[in-house]
Amino acid sequence: GQQVMQIPQYQHVQEGEDFTTYCNSSTTLSNIQWYKQRPGGHPVFLIQLVKSGEVKKQKRLTFQFGEAKKNSSLHITATQTTDVGTYFCAGPYRGSTLGRLYFGRGTQLTVWP
Amino acid sequence: DSGVTQTPKHLITATGQRVTLRCSPRSGDLSVYWYQQSLDQGLQFLIQYYNGEERAKGNILERFSAQQFPDLHSELNLSSLELGDSALYFCASSVRDRRGGEQYFGPGTRLTVT
Numbered sequence: 001g002q003q004v005m006q007i008p009q010y011q012h013v014q015e016g017e018d019f020t021t022y023c024n025s026s027t028t029l030s031n032i033q034w035y036k037q038r039p040g041g042h043p044v045f046l047i048q049l050v051k052s053g054e055v056k057k058q059k060r061l062t063f064q065f066g067e068a069k070k071n072s073s074l075h076i077t078a079t080q081t082t083d084v085g086t087y088f089c090a091g092p093y094r095g096s097t098l099g100r101l102y103f104g105r106g107t108q109l110t111v112w113p
Numbered sequence: 114d115s116g117v118t119q120t121p122k123h124l125i126t127a128t129g130q131r132v133t134l135r136c137s138p139r140s141g142d143l144s145v146y147w148y149q150q151s152l153d154q155g156l157q158f159l160i161q162y163y164n165g166e167e168r169a170k171g172n173i174l175e176r177f178s179a180q181q182f183p184d185l186h187s188e189l190n191l192s193s194l195e196l197g198d199s200a201l202y203f204c205a206s207s208v209r210d211r212r213g214g215e216q217y218f219g220p221g222t223r224l225t226v227t
Contacts, residue, residue, distance in 0.1 A: 033215055042203060042218040043156065044115070088156065098161070098169040099144055099207060101216060105155035 006089055006104030014112050019079050021107035023072040023089035030094045032065050032072040033101065038085040069094065079111045116140065117206050117219035125225045131192040134222045138185055138206030144168070145187040146216060147179055150201040162187055194226045 004025045013019050023032065031050045035043040047056055049065035049072065056063045062075045072089055086108045090101040116139035126132055138145050147159040158171035162181035173179075176194075181187040191198060201223050205216040 035218075042115070042221050043205075043216075045215045045217060048215055099163065099214065100146070100158060100161055100169045100171070103156045103158070 004089065004091070004102045004104040006107055008107055009105065010108050010110070012110045012112065013079050015081060016078050019076040019083070019109055021074050021087050021089075021109075023074075023104050025070045025091065025093075025102070028069050028094040029091035029102075030069075030096070032063075032069075032089055032091045034063060034072075034074055035088040035090065035103075036085050037088065037106070041085075043088060076109075079109070081111050081113055084109060084111050115217040115219065117204060117217050119202075119204050119219035119222050121222060122220065123223050123225075125227065126194060127227055128194055128196060130194050130226075131190065132194065132224065134189040134191070134202050134204075134224075136187045136189070136204030136206075136219055138187070138204075139217055142206035142208050142217070143185065144207045145181055145185070146205045146207070147173075147187070147189050148203045148205065150203060150221075151199075154200075156203070159189070191224070196226050199224055199226045 006023050033048045034046040037043045047063050052069050053067045054065045060077045064073045086106040088103050088106045090103040118137045120135045143164045145162045148156045159173040160179050161169040165181050176192050179189045201221045203218050203221045205218045207214045207216045
């Protein structure tokens, strides 16, 4: 069935290293959203990309939306301990008249000091 | 603080029992979504309401039901509880219902079934 996949499921990095998580959908998305969930917390909206090939930056975080609007990536430069958490991608399927978002399973990032 | 409130924060109950989880969306948001998150699991979409009407259903068990009231708060009812229902239950809200806009999550209710 239709689904959103995310890899890797887990990533352990040393502080200062870069980190990338990838998101792939079996179906074209209207937009892609990224959320961060800190340990013990709730998902928090980070950003939304709408256009094909769009790239957005938030300080050390770079988000990309693929040309076909089926994949996306989140890259963190020079990770810090504050980056620890699970990063989820999500999006509504193009053409859907529902507001439902399809979430990836998330990438759990651990940063060693 | 997302502006979405959920009560209670924690709930411990026994198998076979019934519980009600409550959610108040952000001011102005008409859509409410319910999710279940088990240990090391992603977010499982349960159900969506928009302005009092059910909009979409996900992997919601028949033992579970939800509703959204005229004041837009929502309740998720879980009955005949089983050990496997132990999880974090999140409510999220958004302004739109059809365009898949960003969602704002509440702090969650941690349900433990013993």
